[in-house]
Amino acid sequence: MVAAPKISRPPGLLACWREALLAQKVLLGGPRGYRKHPQLNRFRSQPDPLAAIAGYLLCLADEAERRGYHFNRSKIHPGPEVEKISVNYGQMSYEWNHLKAKIRQRNPDWFRRLKDIDLPDPHPSFKIVEGDIENWEKEPVF
Numbered sequence: 001m002v003a004a005p006k007i008s009r010p011p012g013l014l015a016c017w018r019e020a021l022l023a024q025k026v027l028l029g030g031p032r033g034y035r036k037h038p039q040l041n042r043f044r045s046q047p048d049p050l051a052a053i054a055g056y057l058l059c060l061a062d063e064a065e066r067r068g069y070h071f072n073r074s075k076i077h078p079g080p081e082v083e084k085i086s087v088n089y090g091q092m093s094y095e096w097n098h099l100k101a102k103i104r105q106r107n108p109d110w111f112r113r114l115k116d117i118d119l120p121d122p123h124p125s126f127k128i129v130e131g132d133i134e135n136w137e138k139e140p141v142f
Helices: 010-027 040-044 049-066 089-106 108-114
Strands: 085-088 126-129
Touching: 010 040, 010 049, 040 049, 040 085, 085 089, 089 108, 089 126
Parallel strands: 085 126
Antiparallel strands: none
């Protein structure tokens, strides 16, 4: 998820944590089933993909702690601090609209709190740049 973790409900934050840990395993040569997931391109394109996913995971763990939860930081493969990952404005917008569509179905009360946000702050690992939806992204479904 490109949006800042602060907008996630607890189940969404946990799901993001689990998916990012799975992505880290793939980058370490792990599970075959997830290796072609298009979102991995975001991290694979970085000079140090493991450090990039580590930074992403650390921000999720920080948000969890802010809320009084504990994500096991020992699961994060250590790496040096890296520069922010560029994400196209069009991609951020696409992912935000996709997420809002899911939230609208799953939790109408939470959706009402988010519906007027045009574009949330990005996750601290990302910076928004001009550009369209990534060429690796699936066709819009909403």
